[in-house]
Structures are given as structure tokens and as C-alpha cells.
Amino acid sequence: xxxxxxxxxxxxxxxxxxxxxxxxxxxxxxxxxxxxxxxxxxxxxxxxxxxxxxxxxxxxxxxxxxxxxxxxxxxxxxxxxxxxxxxxxxxxxxxxxxxxxxxxxxxxxxxxxxxxxxxxxxxxxxxxxxxxxxxxxxxxxxxxxxxxxxxxxxxxxxxxxxxxxxxxxxxxxxxxxxxxxxxxxxxxxxxxxxxxxxxxxxxxxxxxxxxxxxxxxxxxxxxxxxxxxxxxxxxxxxxxxxxxxxxxxxxxxxxxxxxxxxxxxxxxxxxxxxxxxxxxxxxxxxxxxxxxxxxxxxxxxxxx
Amino acid sequence: xxxxxxxxxxxxxxxxxxxxxxxxxxxxxxxxxxxxxxxxxxxxxxxxxxxxxxxxxxxxxxxxxxxxxxxxxxxxxxxxxxxxxxxxxxxxxxxxxxxxxxxxxxxxxxxxxxxxxxxxxxxxxxxxxxxxxxxxxxxxxxxxxxxxxxxxxxxxxxxxxxxxxxxxxxxxxxxxxxxxxxxxxxxxxxxxxxxxxxxxxxxxxxxxxxxxxxxxxxxxxxxxxxxxxxxxxxxxxxxxxxxxxxxxxxxxxxxxxxxxxxxxxxxxxxxxxxxxxxxxxxxxxxxxxxxxxxxxxxxxxxxx
Numbered sequence: 001x002x003x004x005x006x007x008x009x010x011x012x013x014x015x016x017x018x019x020x021x022x023x024x025x026x027x028x029x030x031x032x033x034x035x036x037x038x039x040x041x042x043x044x045x046x047x048x049x050x051x052x053x054x055x056x057x058x059x060x061x062x063x064x065x066x067x068x069x070x071x072x073x074x075x076x077x078x079x080x081x082x083x084x085x086x087x088x089x090x091x092x093x094x095x096x097x098x099x100x101x102x103x104x105x106x107x108x109x110x111x112x113x114x115x116x117x118x119x120x121x122x123x124x125x126x127x128x129x130x131x132x133x134x135x136x137x138x139x140x141x142x143x144x145x146x147x148x149x150x151x152x153x154x155x156x157x158x159x160x161x162x163x164x165x166x167x168x169x170x171x172x173x174x175x176x177x178x179x180x181x182x183x184x185x186x187x188x189x190x191x192x193x194x195x196x197x198x199x200x201x202x203x204x205x206x207x208x209x210x211x212x213x214x215x216x217x218x219x220x221x222x223x224x225x226x227x228x229x230x231x232x233x234x235x236x237x238x239x240x241x242x243x244x245x246x247x248x249x250x251x252x253x254x255x256x257x258x259x260x261x262x263x264x265x266x267x268x269x270x271x272x273x274x275x276x277x278x279x280x281x282x283x284x285x286x287x288x289x290x291x292x293x294x295x296x297x298x299x300x301x302x303x304x
Numbered sequence: 305x306x307x308x309x310x311x312x313x314x315x316x317x318x319x320x321x322x323x324x325x326x327x328x329x330x331x332x333x334x335x336x337x338x339x340x341x342x343x344x345x346x347x348x349x350x351x352x353x354x355x356x357x358x359x360x361x362x363x364x365x366x367x368x369x370x371x372x373x374x375x376x377x378x379x380x381x382x383x384x385x386x387x388x389x390x391x392x393x394x395x396x397x398x399x400x401x402x403x404x405x406x407x408x409x410x411x412x413x414x415x416x417x418x419x420x421x422x423x424x425x426x427x428x429x430x431x432x433x434x435x436x437x438x439x440x441x442x443x444x445x446x447x448x449x450x451x452x453x454x455x456x457x458x459x460x461x462x463x464x465x466x467x468x469x470x471x472x473x474x475x476x477x478x479x480x481x482x483x484x485x486x487x488x489x490x491x492x493x494x495x496x497x498x499x500x501x502x503x504x505x506x507x508x509x510x511x512x513x514x515x516x517x518x519x520x521x522x523x524x525x526x527x528x529x530x531x532x533x534x535x536x537x538x539x540x541x542x543x544x545x546x547x548x549x550x551x552x553x554x555x556x557x558x559x560x561x562x563x564x565x566x567x568x569x570x571x572x573x574x575x576x577x578x579x580x581x582x583x584x585x586x587x588x589x590x591x592x593x594x595x596x597x598x599x600x601x602x603x604x605x606x607x608x
Contacts, residue, residue, distance in 0.1 A: 077523055108440050125433030125440060132432050132483065133475045136412055161498045169486055171437045176534065182494050187505065189493040190486050194465045201467075201491065228538075 003272040004157045006149075006230070012284035015150070016061060016222075019291045023062040034298035035064040036290075037092045039082065041105070042072030047098045054096065057287050063294060066092060066134065072102050079105060079115045080113055087115040093297040094120035096290070101273065113190070117300050120293040123171065123176050129201075131179045139300060140293045145177035147285025148209055148230045149184065150303035155274050157228040160185035165205035167191050167198075167218070167262065172209040181207070198222075220267025230275040233262030307576040310459045310534070312451075316588035319454070320365060323595045326367040329603070338602035339368040340424065340594075341396045342562070343386065345409070346376030351402045358400065360592050367598060369380075370396060376406050383409060384417055391419040395507035397601040398424035402593070403476075421604050424597040426450075428477065437482045443604065444597045449481035451589025452513055452534045453488065459578050461511065461532040464489035471495050471507035471522070471566065477515040477536050502526075524571025532578040536586045537566030 023034060036058050040051045051067070058065040068082060086092045095118045101107050105128030110156050119127055122140035130138040152159060164186040168174035174190065181188045191201055192212075202222040203207060209230045210218050215235035223229065236257040239247040246255040269275050276282055305417075327338060340362050344355045355371070362369040372386060390396045399422045406410050407495040415427050423431055426444035442535035456463060468490040471476035478494065485492045495505055506512060506526040512533045514522050527533065540561040543551040548557040565582030573579050580586055 048331040125430045126438060127427030127429075127433065128436050129433030130435050132479050133429060134473070134479075135475075136429060161500055163500070169438070170593075171439075175436050178494075182479075182496075185496070185498040187495055189491065190482075191491055192486075192489070194489040195491040196465055196467070226388065243541075295382065 003229075003269045003275040004155065004279060005269075005278045006151050006274050006275055008151060008281040008284045012147075012153050012288035015285070015292055016057070018019055019288075019295050020061040022295055027062065031302060032065050032091070032093075032298060033092050034294050035066060035091045036094045036096060036294045037066045037068060037086045037089075037096070037098075039079075039086075039097045040067070040069045041074060041079065041098070041101055042070075047100075048160035051096075051098050053287055054290060057291055058294070060122060061291055063291070064091070064099075074105075074110040076105055076109070079110055080107075083110060085112045087113075087118060090301075091206040092118065092293040093301055094118050094290075096121055108255050117304075118297055120290060120291065120297050122176070127177060128179070131176055131183070135184075137146040140296065141180065141289075142172060142176045142291040143286045143293065144173050144211075144232060144282060145284055146289040147179055148173075148232065149179050149180050150226060150289065151230055151276060151282065151285060152207065152274075154223075155228065156203045157274060159207065162186045162206040164188045164209065165191060165200070166211070167201050168211035168213070168232075170211060174209075176284070177209050177211065177232075181209075187284075207264075214262055215260050216262070216264040218268065220264060220271050223268050223271040224270055229263055229268055229272045229276065230282060231261035231263045231265070231276050231278050235258075235262070235279060235284065237258055307533075307573045307579040308459065309573075310455050310532075310580045310585060312455060312577050312580055312585040315455060315458050316451075316592035318458075319589070319592040319596055322359070323592075323599050324365040326506055326599055331366065335369050335606060336356050336397075336602060338362075338367070338598050339370060339395050340398045340400060340598045341370045341372060341390045341393075343370070343383075343390075343399070343401045344373045345378060345383065345402070345405055346374075347355070351404075354596055355400075355402050358594060362598070367595070368395070378409075380409055380413070383414055387417045388412060391422060394605075396422065397605055398422050398594075398598040400425055411412055419574050421608075424594060424601050425533055426480070426597070432475075432480060435480055438487075440463075442599065445484065445593075446476060446480045447590045447593040447597065448477050448515075448536060448586060449484055450593040450597075451586055452477075452481050452536065453484050455580060455586065455589060456511065456532060456595065459532065461578060462513065466490045466510040467508055468492045468511040468513065469495060469506050470513045470515070471506070472517070472536075473514035474515060478513075481513050481515065483534075485513075493577070506560070512567075516566050518566055519564050520566070520568040522567040522572065523583045524568060524575050527569050527572050527575040529575055530577035531575075533567055533572055533580065534575045534586060535565035535567045535569070535582050537564075538582060538587065539564050539566070 023076035055065040122142035127138040130136040199222045239256040359369040431442040434440040468481045486571035503526040515536035543560040
């Protein structure tokens with residue numbers, strides 16, 4: 001292995017420690033306790049797990065969370081009323097609506113209703129627009145791409161002047177990551193399912209951000225020697241025995257899965273200069289940056 | 305010359321003719337006459353010229369314009385009051401604040417105050433954010449990048465799957481052009497002053513959008529044979545005699561200038577597949593798209 005591992009778990013812990021310290025300082029100064037409202041529509045297990053991790057993080061760092069579970073068949077009108085109440089509530093500094101929403105709801109309208117000072121996920125078009133515009137700072141940077149850039153900086157990777165390739169152009173990761181890298185003076189290429197000669201394009205990258213959601217798609221020979229790889233993918237694939245048969249769980253009787261990224265780690269780590277593992281890379285950063293954004297939201301609202 | 309010339313003057317005229325026809329149809333149906341408010345702060349000659357061209361275009365196409373010249377030393381407060389009045393005025397469908405503003409004014413606050421339904425320049429962060437987000441249509445696409453994409457399509461250039469290089473990342477042209485191209489499924493690389501090996505990067509482009517503001521910077525040997533070139537640059541350079549001395553105007557006694565783009569046209573036209581001239585390429589499209597946006601603004605406001 002030639003690549004230096006970028007330890008997302010440790011770096012996320014550092015961010016969390018800093019947030020925790022600042023929250024304690026706020027409270028000692030008599031300022032308000034940062035509060036995050038979490039809105040969970042329906043009972044998707046993955047969404048419920050994410051929300052409970054976010055609530056736990058708030059508790060760990062001395063912040064409050066206000067949980068608002070609502071039924072899967074809530075009307076647009078009722079969900080909007082809830083958002084308006086949370087916008088008006090001075091105890092709530094940040095509002096997180098766990099995505100995806102059931103298909104009968106208009107996600108854009110819901111997200112756009114969140115007061116821009118409380119949009120700790122940074123998904124409102126205003127925040128994304130400001131991210132794209134020179135001289136216009138977004139109030140909040142979306143958590144996962146913010147985490148990606150943070151990892152690069154912590155690892156000491158030079159971003160300015162680097163060729164960066166972003167795989168994927170999602171609203172939540174790929175596109176805002178590309179905008180952040182352009183703001184940091186990288187030369188950025190955004191690739192996606194229609195890109196031709198993808199291996200060749202990736203091979204020119206000093207920085208690769210993989211957020212395309214396809215297990216181990218980026219192979220070792222796509223990677224320029226010394227490149228920095230941030231692997232945002234989290235894909236479940238079947239765990240295999242040595243003979244190639246699937247490993248069956250003794251407990252559930254079902255095939256066991258393992259989590260892999262969008263990059264073939266075993267191959268890429270022999271070529272890259274830096275690489276994030278999956279899990280333990282970008283994953284922990286998302287919640288850490290959400291906590292940093294929630295603290296920032298409290299600070300912004302203090303200043304008003 | 306191998307390249308096919310993309311005739312912006314003719315294509316802009318076609319857009320204008322279509323707008324004119326639709327406006328006439330609106331009026332025949334008893335609908336309101338589209339109205340554009342133009343706000344000109346101070347007396348910059350270039351800005352005044354642009355504004356008067358826009359007013360003339362409105363008149364040519366059967367639309368109304370409402371001109372609001374205000375002194376260069378107008379306060380932020382007074383300018384904001386004017387915008388609020390125009391937002392509230394039902395006769396005004398589009399609001400155009402001619403940029404740049406004098407430095408004592410907060411451009412972002414002014415632009416953000418324009419009602420999103422009247423933001424015919426498309427510069428509000430909400431419009432730009434929607435442009436960057438899948439599944440979220442901006443109400444208005446900024447006029448110059450909109451014109452660039454329109455020219456490519458009219459010329460029959462295949463955008464989906466093409467490698468596109470955008471030179472420049474300005475709020476007004478480069479960045480929104482890149483976002484539009486990503487939305488059209490091109491693989492897009494955004495280059496700027498910090499880009500390394502620029503000629504090599506440009507040489508991989510099937511589509512080049514040059515909006516960097518440096519006279520004739522893109523040389524013929526930077527261009528991949530058959531590439532489509534959209535040259536947004538308008539740069540004044542001294543006109544030279546055969547002996548290399550500057551041409552002096554007999555009328556003014558000053559050196560005469562000629563307009564050139566960001567691309568060395570004489571060299572590039574021998575290599576490219578398509579190329580826009582300067583002047584007569586992108587230039588006329590900007591006003592044509594503004595007219596299309598103003599008509600669209602009237603249609604949006606009808607629907608309310």
C-alpha cells in the first residue's frame with residue numbers, strides 16, 4: 001500500500017470535539033443552547049437510523065434536538081405548517097428534513113420553505129446558488145461535500161491548481177462538491193453516466209471525488225499515481241466465501257453484505273497518494289459537519 | 305477555412321421574430337403588453353448604450369420598457385425602494401438592473417431583492433441554485449449563457465456526451481454556462497486563471513466556451529479538429545497598419561481599436577468544426593434572450 005489513509009473517523013471526532021468545546025463556551029457565556037429540529041416523514045428504517053444518529057450527536061455535543069416524526073401520508077400543507085412553526089421557534093436554530101420524502105410531497109417546496117438561517121443541510125436553492133457565485137458566501141455548505149473538502153484539507157492535499165474530477169452530479173454531493181472545488185481554485189471536471197472514456201478522464205485527476213453510487217467502479221488503473229481519492233459511495237455487496245459462494249448469515253439465514261465504496265479500495269490504495277476508507281471515511285464527516293452547521297446557525301441567529 | 309460559421313446575428317433575429325410574433329398574439333388575445341423596467345445607475349457610457357439597445361429591442365418587438373435612470377450616488381436604501389416599487393407594479397413584468405453598480409452599492413442585496421418572477425437576467429441566487437440542481441427548473445436562465453447553448457443547438461452540435469471546456473467561471477457567463485452544459489449531459493471542465501496546462505485541457509474539448517476576457521488567448525493549436533467554439537469575449541485591441549504601427553483615427557486623433565474575441569479567430573477557424581465570429585456571434589444573442597425572458601416573465605405573471 002502506497003496511499004496514506006485519510007481517517008474520517010478521527011477527523012470527524014476532531015470536528016465534533018471543537019464543536020463541543022464551543023457549545024460549552026456558549027453556555028458558560030449565558031448564550032442559548034444550539035437546537036436542531038429533525039423532521040422524519042414516515043418510517044423508513046434507513047432514514048430513522050440517520051435521524052437517531054443526528055439526535056445522538058446533538059446530545060453528545062451539548063446541543064438539543066427536537067424530534068418531529070410525522071406519518072408517511074402527511075399532507076403537503078401540514079408538513080409546510082410544521083416547517084413554518086419551526087422557522088418561527090427561537091429555540092430551533094437548525095431544521096433538518098430527512099430525505100428522501102415520500103413521492104406525494106413536493107421536496108423542493110418543503111426545502112425552500114426552511115428559513116435560510118436555519119437551513120443547516122444547505123440544500124436550499126439560495127444556498128446552492130450562492131455557492132456557485134463568486135463573492136456570495138452561502139450561510140451553510142451542504143454537509144457531505146463540506147466533509148469531502150475538509151478531509152482533503154486535513155490531509156494536506158493541495159486543491160488550488162489541481163485537476164479535480166467529480167464523479168456524479170447529484171444535488172446533495174456531486175454538484176455542490178464541484179462548486180466548492182471551483183471556489184478553491186481547482187480545475188474541475190464533472191463526470192456522470194453520459195461521460196465518454198471515463199477511465200481516461202479520471203486518470204488525469206489529482207483529486208477524485210467519487211459519488212456515483214456504483215460499487216467499486218473506479219479501478220486501480222483509472223488512478224493517476226499520487227492522486228487523492230475521496231470515496232463518498234456506500235454500497236452493499238454480497239460477502240463471498242473463498243469458493244465464490246455467498247456467505248449466509250447463521251442468524252438471519254440471508255446472504256451477508258459488506259459495505260464498499262465507489263472505488264476499488266484494494267487496487268486504488270496501491271496507486272493513490274491519499275485515500276478514504278469505506279466505511280470510516282466520508283461517512284462520519286456528514287454528521288460532524290451537520291453539527292458544525294447547527295452551531296453556526298445558533299451563532300448567526302445570536303447576531304440578529 | 306474549415307469551420308462552419310455560427311451566425312449569431314441571424315439566429316438572434318430568428319429568436320426576436322418568434323418573440324415578436326408571440327407578443328402580437330398576446331395583444332390580439334387581449335393579454336397585457338410585456339413590460340421591461342431598466343434601471344441605470346449613473347452615466348457609464350457602455351452601460352447607457354446597453355440599456356438603450358435593450359429599450360430599442362423592446363420597442364421593435366412590441367413590448368414596453370420603463371426606463372429608470374438614477375444618479376451614480378443613489379443610496380442603497382433609495383435603490384432598494386425603487387426595486388420594491390417595480391416589484392409591486394403589475395405593468396412591469398421584468399426588471400433589469402444594468403451592471404456593474406457603483407462600488408458603494410451592495411449588488412447582491414439589490415439583485416436578491418428583485419422578485420424572482422421578474423428576474424429576467426436570471427442572476428438571483430435562487431435562479432442560479434435551481435440551475436445547479438437536478439429537477440429544479442430556474443424561472444429564467446441568464447441571457448448570455450442561454451444564448452451560448454442556443455447557438456450550439458441551432459448549429460446542430462451534439463451536447464450530450466460531449467467534452468465541454470468552459471474558460472472562465474464568472475457569475476454572469478462561465479459558471480451558469482457550465483451548469484447548463486452539465487444539465488445537457490455534457491462532461492464539463494471549468495477552467496480559469498489557476499488552471500495548469502490550459503492548452504492541453506482545451507485540446508480535449510468537443511465544445512469550447514471562451515469567456516475569460518483575454519484577447520485572442522485561445523490559439524489554433526489549442527483546438528481539437530472539428531470542435532465547436534463559442535467565443536463570448538469582446539476585447540478591444542489596437543488596429544495596426546501593415547508596418548505594425550497603430551492606426552490613428554483621422555476624426556479623433558486617437559488610436560483606432562477593433563473588437564476581437566477570446567479566441568484567435570483566424571487560426572481557430574482552420575481547425576474547428578463550428579465557430580462564432582466576434583462581433584456577430586454571442587453578442588446579439590444576449591439581448592434576444594433577454595427579450596425571450598421578458599416575454600416569459602409576462603406569461604408567468606399571467607398564470608398567477
